[in-house]
Amino acid sequence: MAMLKGLALALFVCFFSCYLTSVPSLASPDDFLQCLREKIPSELVYTQSSSSFAGVLVSSIRSPRFFTNTTVRPLCVVTPTDASHVQAAVLCGRTQGVRLRVRSGGHDYEGLSYRSARPEVFGVVDLANLRAVSVNQSETTAWVDSGATIGELYYTIAKDNSQLAFPAGLCPTIGVGGHFSGGAIGMMMRKYGLAVDNVLDAKLVNANGDLLDRAGMGEDLFWAIRGGGGGSFGIVLSWKVQLVQVPPTVTMFNIAKTIDQGAADIVTRWQDVGPSLPNDLTIRVIVQGQQALFQALYLGTCSSLVATMGDQFPELTMTSADCQSMTWLQSVAFISFWNRDTPVEALLSRTTSLSTYTKNKSDYVQSAISKGVWKDIFSWFTMNGAGLIILEPHGGFIGSVPTDATPYPHRSMLYNVQYIVFWQGDGGAAANTWLGNFYDFMGQYVSKNPRQAYVNYRDLDIGQNVVVDDVTTFDGGKVWGEQYFASNFQRLASVKAAVDPTNYFRNEQSIPPLAQGRK
Ligand SMILES: Cc1cc2nc3c(=O)[nH]c(=O)nc-3n(C[C@H](O)[C@H](O)[C@H](O)COP(=O)(O)OP(=O)(O)OC[C@H]3O[C@@H](n4cnc5c(N)ncnc54)[C@H](O)[C@@H]3O)c2cc1C
Ligand SMILES: *[C@@H]1O[C@H](CO)[C@@H](O)[C@H](O)[C@H]1NC(C)=O
Ligand SMILES: *[C@@H]1O[C@H](CO)[C@@H](O)[C@H](O)[C@H]1NC(C)=O
Ligand SMILES: *[C@@H]1O[C@H](CO)[C@@H](O)[C@H](O)[C@H]1NC(C)=O
Numbered sequence: 001m002a003m004l005k006g007l008a009l010a011l012f013v014c015f016f017s018c019y020l021t022s023v024p025s026l027a028s029p030d031d032f033l034q035c036l037r038e039k040i041p042s043e044l045v046y047t048q049s050s051s052s053f054a055g056v057l058v059s060s061i062r063s064p065r066f067f068t069n070t071t072v073r074p075l076c077v078v079t080p081t082d083a084s085h086v087q088a089a090v091l092c093g094r095t096q097g098v099r100l101r102v103r104s105g106g107h108d109y110e111g112l113s114y115r116s117a118r119p120e121v122f123g124v125v126d127l128a129n130l131r132a133v134s135v136n137q138s139e140t141t142a143w144v145d146s147g148a149t150i151g152e153l154y155y156t157i158a159k160d161n162s163q164l165a166f167p168a169g170l171c172p173t174i175g176v177g178g179h180f181s182g183g184a185i186g187m188m189m190r191k192y193g194l195a196v197d198n199v200l201d202a203k204l205v206n207a208n209g210d211l212l213d214r215a216g217m218g219e220d221l222f223w224a225i226r227g228g229g230g231g232s233f234g235i236v237l238s239w240k241v242q243l244v245q246v247p248p249t250v251t252m253f254n255i256a257k258t259i260d261q262g263a264a265d266i267v268t269r270w271q272d273v274g275p276s277l278p279n280d281l282t283i284r285v286i287v288q289g290q291q292a293l294f295q296a297l298y299l300g301t302c303s304s305l306v307a308t309m310g311d312q313f314p315e316l317t318m319t320s321a322d323c324q325s326m327t328w329l330q331s332v333a334f335i336s337f338w339n340r341d342t343p344v345e346a347l348l349s350r351t352t353s354l355s356t357y358t359k360n361k362s363d364y365v366q367s368a369i370s371k372g373v374w375k376d377i378f379s380w381f382t383m384n385g386a387g388l389i390i391l392e393p394h395g396g397f398i399g400s401v402p403t404d405a406t407p408y409p410h411r412s413m414l415y416n417v418q419y420i421v422f423w424q425g426d427g428g429a430a431a432n433t434w435l436g437n438f439y440d441f442m443g444q445y446v447s448k449n450p451r452q453a454y455v456n457y458r459d460l461d462i463g464q465n466v467v468v469d470d471v472t473t474f475d476g477g478k479v480w481g482e483q484y485f486a487s488n489f490q491r492l493a494s495v496k497a498a499v500d501p502t503n504y505f506r507n508e509q510s511i512p513p514l515a516q517g518r519k
Helices: 002-023 029-039 053-058 083-096 150-158 176-181 213-223 263-276 302-312 330-336 344-348 371-379 396-401 427-444 476-500
Strands: 045-047 077-078 100-102 122-126 133-136 143-144 199-205 233-244 250-258 281-288 291-298 324-326 356-363 387-394 416-422
Touching: 029 045, 029 077, 045 053, 053 077, 083 100, 083 122, 083 233, 100 176, 133 150, 143 150, 150 176, 150 330, 150 344, 176 233, 199 213, 213 476, 250 263, 250 302, 250 330, 263 281, 263 291, 263 371, 263 387, 263 416, 291 330, 291 356, 302 476, 324 330, 330 344, 356 427, 371 427, 371 476, 416 427
Parallel strands: 077 122, 100 122
Antiparallel strands: 045 077, 133 143, 143 233, 199 233, 250 291, 250 324, 281 291, 281 387, 356 416, 387 416
């Protein structure tokens, strides 16, 4: 009896997986679209011939670089209103040999959620309609759908309870799906860690179209989706998060120092102080032109902040006149809009400007850069095409979590550096030349072997997947993958091999499956 059961199971498994692995290697776009039409309400499927296609495709594009039709566009955009539509799209894609890319907020720096950098036939699953946030006040938890923005998440958590919050990124229009998939750093990470350090459960549709929660997917896959980067392991539909406590009012300051006011000395000092301040205090730095702006969020009162600053960072000469007190939710709006008077409801807006072109790169600094080098760094900001850099301090709680607890491996770094250049229209040459040269110059002062980078600040220049026999290779992936994930890359590749061996979910920087026999 037991044997028969085993045989039946084996037959069933083979039927199912043979069926799926024997998909035609050539895509059948028409059959794919026909399959979608049969399984998903037609008003939720936009094909290239639909008059609304361009509007839906562009709806959450955040980078004008990928707005033109010089890049490869999807066959269709599917906008599910139910988990079953996502499952159906995956099954149609598997059987007809058409890949899917998933888009939550569309903020990917390389646009990988809705465009391909190489010729490819693919569809997009856009989760914008799946964006519920439900807070459980007694448990202080929330379920948040991937299609919600972090502005919607913050607003819903804090609007009725100013002492509840969540630690994630700064820009309110970022989508939860992609953001959490890459870890999510922000102004409260020194106190409460990354967003993914506070994820308790998740619901995901895997490459077989199954809908799984944490118990169903198992701890390896649950580990991988909390920071291993979006687009590799399946489509995460929602996340259960632990909310965190903040005081009824928090204190912020913005203090600018020019090079003549000692900016180079103060930034040099900040490298040691920023990561070792009390966890309640985060000071990030924006360097642009001949100025450094020190921007702080303190989960406490003005008087106690003044005392802490006098004691630990007197070089910044902060006084009570610099204090701006407000609720935590107001602080989120203040950081986003640079204006204290912007109402918190603005955090619910999903529109952003598409007028400025940008290109970003990232680094991590492991040991403090000397004052002499900081003077050189400031001189780069007088050059033609110069952009800005943002320094985000680590240390505190984030530094106390083991490197392999989640895929985010940069925990022991002093700080993250983000390089951003801007231009209008066709004028990108000077900006991009400056960025390339400055990034080369910084190489000697930042983390090495590998030089580390943050997956949520995606940068295709650091490497792209190599496809052999229709599967992305581990060795090709290592080039960029060890920069994003260091020693966690191999474990990510082994999870990928277990959950998506045929490499259905893939893009230019998706995790490749670890080849069998390799450990
Ligand atoms: C203005 C701006 C400010 C930012 N500020 C911060 C910050 O403060 N802190 C920080 O950490 N990051 C920040 N980021 C980076 C941001 O975290 C990443 O761009 C993030 O991946 C965006 O998520 P998204 O859902 O909006 O993007 P999308 O473009 O929708 O997705 C990004 C990637 O994840 C995949 N993906 C999307 N949804 C899912 C899903 N549901 N399941 C599986 N894979 C999925 C996509 O296919 C794509 O590969 C910022 C970005 C921008 C543009
Ligand atoms: C490409 O762009 C041009 C001009 O912006 C537009 O007229 C055309 O319809 C676009 N083509 C496609 C396939 O989107
Ligand atoms: C680079 O980062 C800035 C600041 O976070 C952001 O506004 C911009 O959209 C990013 N660039 C791209 C191409 O996404
Ligand atoms: C909130 O959580 C509690 C404790 O787990 C549970 O009993 C309750 O049903 C939840 N409330 C809602 C609205 O889900």
